[in-house]
Amino acid sequence: xxxxxxxxxxxxxxxxxxxxxxxxxxxxxxxxxxxxxxxxxxxxxxxxxxxxxxxxxxxxxxxxxxxxxxxxxxxxxxxxxxxxxxxxxxxxxxxxxxxxxxxxxxxxxxxxxxxxxxxxxxxxxxxxxxxxxxxxxxxxxxxxxxxxxxxxxxxxxxxxxxxxxxxxxxxxxxxxxxxx
Amino acid sequence: xxxxxxxxxxxxxxxxxxxxxxxxxxxxxxxxxxxxxxxxxxxxxxxxxxxxxxxxxxxxxxxxxxxxxxxxxxxxxxxxxxxxxxxxxxxxxxxxxxxxxxxxxxxxxxxxxxxxxxxxxxxxxxxxxxxxxxxxxxxxxxxxxxxxxxxxxxxxxxxxxxxxxxxxxxxxxxxxxxxx
DNA sequence: TATATCATGTAATGCGTTACATGATTTA
DNA sequence: TAAATCATGTAACGCATTACATGATATA
Numbered sequence: 001x002x003x004x005x006x007x008x009x010x011x012x013x014x015x016x017x018x019x020x021x022x023x024x025x026x027x028x029x030x031x032x033x034x035x036x037x038x039x040x041x042x043x044x045x046x047x048x049x050x051x052x053x054x055x056x057x058x059x060x061x062x063x064x065x066x067x068x069x070x071x072x073x074x075x076x077x078x079x080x081x082x083x084x085x086x087x088x089x090x091x092x093x094x095x096x097x098x099x100x101x102x103x104x105x106x107x108x109x110x111x112x113x114x115x116x117x118x119x120x121x122x123x124x125x126x127x128x129x130x131x132x133x134x135x136x137x138x139x140x141x142x143x144x145x146x147x148x149x150x151x152x153x154x155x156x157x158x159x160x161x162x163x164x165x166x167x168x169x170x171x172x173x174x175x176x177x178x179x180x
Numbered sequence: 181x182x183x184x185x186x187x188x189x190x191x192x193x194x195x196x197x198x199x200x201x202x203x204x205x206x207x208x209x210x211x212x213x214x215x216x217x218x219x220x221x222x223x224x225x226x227x228x229x230x231x232x233x234x235x236x237x238x239x240x241x242x243x244x245x246x247x248x249x250x251x252x253x254x255x256x257x258x259x260x261x262x263x264x265x266x267x268x269x270x271x272x273x274x275x276x277x278x279x280x281x282x283x284x285x286x287x288x289x290x291x292x293x294x295x296x297x298x299x300x301x302x303x304x305x306x307x308x309x310x311x312x313x314x315x316x317x318x319x320x321x322x323x324x325x326x327x328x329x330x331x332x333x334x335x336x337x338x339x340x341x342x343x344x345x346x347x348x349x350x351x352x353x354x355x356x357x358x359x360x
Numbered sequence: 361t362a363t364a365t366c367a368t369g370t371a372a373t374g375c376g377t378t379a380c381a382t383g384a385t386t387t388a
Numbered sequence: 389t390a391a392a393t394c395a396t397g398t399a400a401c402g403c404a405t406t407a408c409a410t411g412a413t414a415t416a
Binding site: 004008039041043044048068 | 374375376377378379383384385
């Protein structure tokens with residue numbers, strides 16, 4: 001039994017929470033929409049679903065009597081708890097540096113699973129970490145006297161990307177507040 | 181013998197091209213600078229170096245007579261050729277969606293390895309792909325009549341990130357042209 | 361002399377990728 | 389009836405993560 005559930009598995013969990021889905025449904029979601037940059041390969045999805053079921057986080061039942069069988073998965077209570085736990089984790093520096101995509105994925109589920117305050121709490125935590133990290137990057141860049149132009153450009157892009165994300169958190173918070 | 185060299189291994193290749201480096205040097209680079217979001221774990225670096233050496237892309241020699249031995253690696257001609265091949269690959273849609281970080285890493289090496297025109301060619305190819313992709317994302321967003329607010333916000337962030345990257349390619353090209 | 365740093369690695373594990381495999385049903 | 393799509397999976401492989409292990413040298 002693995003300790004850490006992968007980002008990919010959390011994506012499955014979050015999507016299944018929204019509605020019962022089969023492995024094939026998930027493949028289509030991942031190949032058709034630009035939302036998910038996840039793998040749409042059966043070699044990724046079916047084993048992941050099996051692991052989640054073994055852990056008791058989802059449960060599948062066969063639908064479509066007699067025809068081509070569709071195994072449709074639903075979240076179990078434990079699965080919902082696990083999803084909530086993931087969403088409630090504080091945003092860390094490490095998330096910012098190594099898992100930006102996972103952060104956006106998390107945000108995509110917060111509102112529905114945690115409610116408005118949950119989504120706002122997440123955005124606030126994200127903005128807070130960005131508030132620490134961006135000045136550090138700027139300081140780093142300033143402290144480098146002779147850095148190759150390409151390296152400088154790469155760091156500048158990083159800073160601007162994080163600044164964009166920070167502005168986005170504010171807009172997103174406004175949008176969340178105005179939700180019905 | 182694996183077919184595709186991983187991003188991580190290319191990062192090692194590109195860094196070693198700039199100067200001879202040991203495994204420990206690479207660990208420090210990856211843990212200290214915000215440039216590389218690569219893993220600084222020995223379990224990633226040392227086996228990767230071994231694979232690259234087995235493939236004949238780098239070669240290590242022990243330095244520091246008698247003291248703690250440092251295995252310092254240099255690029256072989258075949259390693260340089262492999263690096264160039266990687267850098268010269270055209271930028272694809274798939275790179276944009278799944279490997280943005282790898283693109284920036286590639287840019288970091290182009291100027292030194294391929295020269296000014298090489299770097300400009302890369303930036304041009306990147307901008308071109310962005311020119312195709314960004315309007316598609318916008319169209320996707322417009323075509324979704326009823327999309328959850330969080331999904332809409334996520335796609336908007338994606339569009340803005342790509343737009344930022346596109347502006348950056350132009351600035352980067354200007355900077356590259358002005359290099360001595 | 362104890363701790364931190366330098367410096368190298370291995371072993372177990374998990375998981376994603378690629379490729380392959382199967383068979384039913386729908387569309388051209 | 390041929391091809392595309394629906395729908396599920398497995399097997400081999402590679403590689404990154406985590407944790408462990410070792411020993412020398414420099415610093416407090």
